[in-house]
Amino acid sequence: MTFEYHVAKNGSDLNEGTKLNPFLTINQAASVATAGDTIIVHEGEYREWVKPKNSGLSKTRRIIYKAADGEKVAIKGSERIKDWQQVEGTVWKTTLPNAFFGDYNPYKEEIFGDWVVYNPGRHLGDVYLNGKSFYEAENMEQVKNPTVQTEVLDHWTDKVVPVHNPVQTKYVWFAETDENTTTIYANFHEEDPTQELVEINVRKCCFYPEETGINYITVRGFEMAQAATPWTPPTADQPGLLGPHWSKGWVIEDNIIHDSKCSAISIGKEASTGNNYRSKRKDKPGYQYQLESVFLAEHAGWTKEKIGSHIIRNNTIYDCGQNGIVGHLGCVFSEIYNNHIYHIGLKREFYGHEIAGIKLHAPIDVQIHHNRIHDCSLGTWLDWQTQGTRVSSNLYYRNNRDLFVEVSSGPFIIDHNILTADYALDNHAQGGAYVNNLIRGKMVHRKMLDRPTPYHVPHSTQVAGFAATYGGDDRYFNNIFISDEGLENVGTDHYNGYPTSLEEYIEIVHENPGDHEAFNKVEQPVYINHNAYLNGAKSFEREDGKITADQFDPQLSITEQGNEVYLSCVLPDDFEKMLGEVQTTQTLNRVRIVDADFESPDGSEITLDTDYLGDKRSEKSVLGPISKLQKGKNHIKVWG
Structure with a gap:
C-alpha cells in the first residue's frame, strides 16, 4: 500500500x-x-x-x-534576520548567539580543503539582500569603504577578466565570532535592512541525507537556495545543496537551484573514502590520496549495483561559488541533460582546481547531453577515469573555458557540441573521439606522464590498470574549427608528427630500445579526417579530405532572445560539397591503453547519427553539429 x-x-x-x-x-x-x-x-x-x-x-x-x-x-538553507542595528553610516550589524547555528557555524567555518589555492580568510556564510548575495570583506575597513571591482585575475589562465555583475561588489559583509556570539556587519548603502528581506546562510544543505544508501528518491519542482556548502574536492566528503550522498537511482528534475556557497547538486563521494587528508595530514600529495580513495570506494561497495545511475534533468542552476554539478565516484552511470547552468565560479571570492559548471571525477558511462552552459569560470571538467563518457549536443558560450578533459585514457566521445569560448578545449587526456562539433577557440593539448590514473573493465567500476597520459590516440572527424583574431592553437595542427595508425605506431616504438622508455618517447596514433578549418584554424599535416579557408570569417555569434538562444554564422560556398560519414563503433577504432571500443553504456554498438537538434543524419551529411547547416548565412535556434 x-x-x-x-x-x-x-x-x-x-x-x-x-x-x-x-x-x-x-x-x-x-x-x-x-x-x-x-x-x-x-x-x-x-x-x-x-x-x-x-x-x-x-x-x-x-x-x-x-x-x-x-x-x-x-x-x-538561510534564515531571515530582521534585528539590525545601525553602526556607522550605511554599515549595520546583527549579533546572534552561537547556539542559533547549532554545531555548524558558517561564519566560523572557512573555505578549506584539498586543492584550495586562494582564500584570503573567507567563510561559508553569506548575506543576501532581497535575494542578491553580498561579497565577504577581509576586514572592517573594507566594509566601511567598499570599492567596486570590475576586473579580477583568473588564476587558471593568469588573465584579467571582468567581474560578473560588478555593481554587486559594493555590497559587502564581515563577521566576528567569540565563544558566545557571532556578529555580522554589512554595508547596505541606501537600503534599510530592517525594512527589506535580509537572509544569512545557516544550514549546510537544503536536501541531503545524513546517511548513505538512501536510494531511489525523486526530487521535483522545488526552488532550493542559500546553503553554506563546504568545498568539495574529489578527496573529501562532497555534500551539495542537494544530492543523494553515496546512493543509487535518484531523479533530480525541474528544480531551480542557486546560491550555494560551493556546490549545488552533488553526486559524489562520502567521508570514509577520504576527507581532505592532503590538507589535514600534509604527508602525501592529493594525487596519492585520490588514488587511495578509488580503492577505498571499491571496498565500500562502489559498484553499479549500489552506487550512481542518477538522472539530473531540466534543472536551472546558477550563482554558485564552485560547481553547478559535482561528483567523484558516486556519479557513475548517470545521465545529465536539459539543464541550464550559468554564473558558476564567477564571484571569485576564493579559488581552487575544482571549479566548473559540471565537475566530475570518474564519470564512468556518464551521459551529458543537451545542456546549456554559459558564463561560467569553466563549463565542463571531466577529470580522471573518463571512460564510456559521452558529452553530446551541449551548448557552451561566454565561459572562460568551455571543456576540459584531464588524465583519462578513454574511450570517451565528444560529439555534436557547440563550443564558442575564446578558450574552447583543454585536452590533457587520450583515447577521445571528437565528432561533428563546432569549436571556435583556443585548444590546449598536453601530456601528463607523471600522474598515472586508473582505467576500468568496460562498463564497470572494476579497476583494470593504470596509465600515464601519453597524449594522442584521439579521433577528430567532421568538426568545424574556427579561429579569430587573437586566438591561437585552433585546429588539429598540434598533432603534427603523430602517426596515423596503430601499425605505424608499433613499428616506430620497436625501433627504439627498452620497454616503457620507448613508449614514453613515441607519439600515439591519431585519426583525423574530414574537418573544416576556417579563419586561420590549422589542420593536422597528414589529414585527408578537409576544407581549409584561412581568410574566410564565418562571423559566428551566439545571441539570446529571452529564453531562446540562436546561432548565426556564414559558411563558405564549397561547404556543402564535402560530406562526412556517420561515425560508429566500427569506424572509431579501439583505444590503445584500455583496449576497449567506443560503445553505448549497455555495451551495444554506438552510431553517432543524431545531430544537435535531434535530426537523423543520412549516411553522409554536412560537417558540424547541425545537419541543416548550409553555405552562406545560417540563423538557427539552438535553445528554447
Whole structure:
C-alpha cells in the first residue's frame, strides 16, 4: 500500500499528513514516507535541511518529493534576520548567539580543503539582500569603504577578466565570532535592512541525507537556495545543496537551484573514502590520496549495483561559488541533460582546481547531453577515469573555458557540441573521439606522464590498470574549427608528427630500445579526417579530405532572445560539397591503453547519427553539429 503525504505552511507535525490535515515540515513527512510513497509540498518557504530517512526500493518503487502542481515551493538553507542595528553610516550589524547555528557555524567555518589555492580568510556564510548575495570583506575597513571591482585575475589562465555583475561588489559583509556570539556587519548603502528581506546562510544543505544508501528518491519542482556548502574536492566528503550522498537511482528534475556557497547538486563521494587528508595530514600529495580513495570506494561497495545511475534533468542552476554539478565516484552511470547552468565560479571570492559548471571525477558511462552552459569560470571538467563518457549536443558560450578533459585514457566521445569560448578545449587526456562539433577557440593539448590514473573493465567500476597520459590516440572527424583574431592553437595542427595508425605506431616504438622508455618517447596514433578549418584554424599535416579557408570569417555569434538562444554564422560556398560519414563503433577504432571500443553504456554498438537538434543524419551529411547547416548565412535556434 502506498500513501500520499502533504506538507503545508498551515499544517502541524502533529497532524496525520493528509491534504486536509498536512504536516508543517518536509522532514516530518520524510520520517514516515516509505517506498512507493509521494510527498507533496504546498506553496511557501521551508527553512529546513530536508534529510530523507527512508529509501526507495527500485525505479518503480521510489519515494517522490514534489512541489504541488502550479505552486511555488522554496527550501532554503538561510534564515531571515530582521534585528539590525545601525553602526556607522550605511554599515549595520546583527549579533546572534552561537547556539542559533547549532554545531555548524558558517561564519566560523572557512573555505578549506584539498586543492584550495586562494582564500584570503573567507567563510561559508553569506548575506543576501532581497535575494542578491553580498561579497565577504577581509576586514572592517573594507566594509566601511567598499570599492567596486570590475576586473579580477583568473588564476587558471593568469588573465584579467571582468567581474560578473560588478555593481554587486559594493555590497559587502564581515563577521566576528567569540565563544558566545557571532556578529555580522554589512554595508547596505541606501537600503534599510530592517525594512527589506535580509537572509544569512545557516544550514549546510537544503536536501541531503545524513546517511548513505538512501536510494531511489525523486526530487521535483522545488526552488532550493542559500546553503553554506563546504568545498568539495574529489578527496573529501562532497555534500551539495542537494544530492543523494553515496546512493543509487535518484531523479533530480525541474528544480531551480542557486546560491550555494560551493556546490549545488552533488553526486559524489562520502567521508570514509577520504576527507581532505592532503590538507589535514600534509604527508602525501592529493594525487596519492585520490588514488587511495578509488580503492577505498571499491571496498565500500562502489559498484553499479549500489552506487550512481542518477538522472539530473531540466534543472536551472546558477550563482554558485564552485560547481553547478559535482561528483567523484558516486556519479557513475548517470545521465545529465536539459539543464541550464550559468554564473558558476564567477564571484571569485576564493579559488581552487575544482571549479566548473559540471565537475566530475570518474564519470564512468556518464551521459551529458543537451545542456546549456554559459558564463561560467569553466563549463565542463571531466577529470580522471573518463571512460564510456559521452558529452553530446551541449551548448557552451561566454565561459572562460568551455571543456576540459584531464588524465583519462578513454574511450570517451565528444560529439555534436557547440563550443564558442575564446578558450574552447583543454585536452590533457587520450583515447577521445571528437565528432561533428563546432569549436571556435583556443585548444590546449598536453601530456601528463607523471600522474598515472586508473582505467576500468568496460562498463564497470572494476579497476583494470593504470596509465600515464601519453597524449594522442584521439579521433577528430567532421568538426568545424574556427579561429579569430587573437586566438591561437585552433585546429588539429598540434598533432603534427603523430602517426596515423596503430601499425605505424608499433613499428616506430620497436625501433627504439627498452620497454616503457620507448613508449614514453613515441607519439600515439591519431585519426583525423574530414574537418573544416576556417579563419586561420590549422589542420593536422597528414589529414585527408578537409576544407581549409584561412581568410574566410564565418562571423559566428551566439545571441539570446529571452529564453531562446540562436546561432548565426556564414559558411563558405564549397561547404556543402564535402560530406562526412556517420561515425560508429566500427569506424572509431579501439583505444590503445584500455583496449576497449567506443560503445553505448549497455555495451551495444554506438552510431553517432543524431545531430544537435535531434535530426537523423543520412549516411553522409554536412560537417558540424547541425545537419541543416548550409553555405552562406545560417540563423538557427539552438535553445528554447
